[in-house]
Amino acid sequence: MKEVLKDLDKAxxxxxxLGIMSALVVNDYIDYTSLKELLDVTDGNLASHLKSLEKCGYVSYEKAFVDRKPNTNYSATEKGKEAFIKHIKAIEQLLQ
Amino acid sequence: MKEVLKDLDKAxxxxxxLGIMSALVVNDYIDYTSLKELLDVTDGNLASHLKSLEKCGYVSYEKAFVDRKPNTNYSATEKGKEAFIKHIKAIEQLLQ
Structure with a gap:
């Protein structure tokens, strides 16, 4: 079990x-506003969790304009997807 | 997704x-020393996490003596088992 626990990612x-990554592994990208609605979180809360995932290199973003309004698209990086899959597999193993 | 996130238990x-509860839902009880070895954690670390699970009413303990040495047996309460199953189901739903 100690080996499995080590595969759990603090991030x-x-x-x-967990919600952000779940959404980003099944979608190529999600814009900030949709992500906020999907998770039902405040701006400050979402921004700070996105930033910490960016710092880990798990999430990247691209600024975009929709009807001249700025919006940002977020996606999971390859590193992020791999780390997330490893984390989920560890949870599954823990429960077997 | 927001409904599912609410079912995730901060505890x-x-x-x-997560490791403590996984171990306690599949075993009737585990003594402190075995739990410590199983999870490969320090005394301080294990004690503080056990205390926080006790405070939630998720874990209970019973003092015992083995060869005149004190040992403590930990088990998950019914409330703890229910909360843990709800948490795990939420993780599974999140990934569907």
């Missing part, structure tokens, strides 16, 4: 970050 | 606490 312990 | 976000 995904928080439930908001 | 189980930490990976040590």
């Amino acid at each position: 995904f312990e928080n439930r908001i970050r | 189980f976000e930490n990976r040590i606490r």
Whole structure:
């Protein structure tokens, strides 16, 4: 069990970050506003969790304009997808 | 997704606490020393996570003596088992 626990990634312990990554692994990208609605979180909360995932190199973003309004698209990096899959597999193993 | 996120229990976000509960739902009880070895954590670390699970009413303990040495047996309460199953189901739903 200690080996499995080591595969659990601290970056995904928080439930908001778990939600962000779950959404980003099944979608190529999600814009900020949709992500906020999907997770039902405040701006400050979402921004801070996105920033911490960016710092880990798990999430990247691209600024875009929709009807002249700025919006930002977020996606999971390859590194982020791999780390998330490893984390989820560890949870599954833990429960077997 | 926001509904599912609400079912994630903050008490189980930490990976040590996730490990403790995983071990206690599949065993009637585990003594402190075995739990410590199983999870490969320090005394201080294990004690503080056990205390926080006790405070939630998720874990209970019973003092015992083995060969005149004190040992403590930990088990998951019914409330703890229910909360943990709800948490795990939420993680599974999040990934569907």
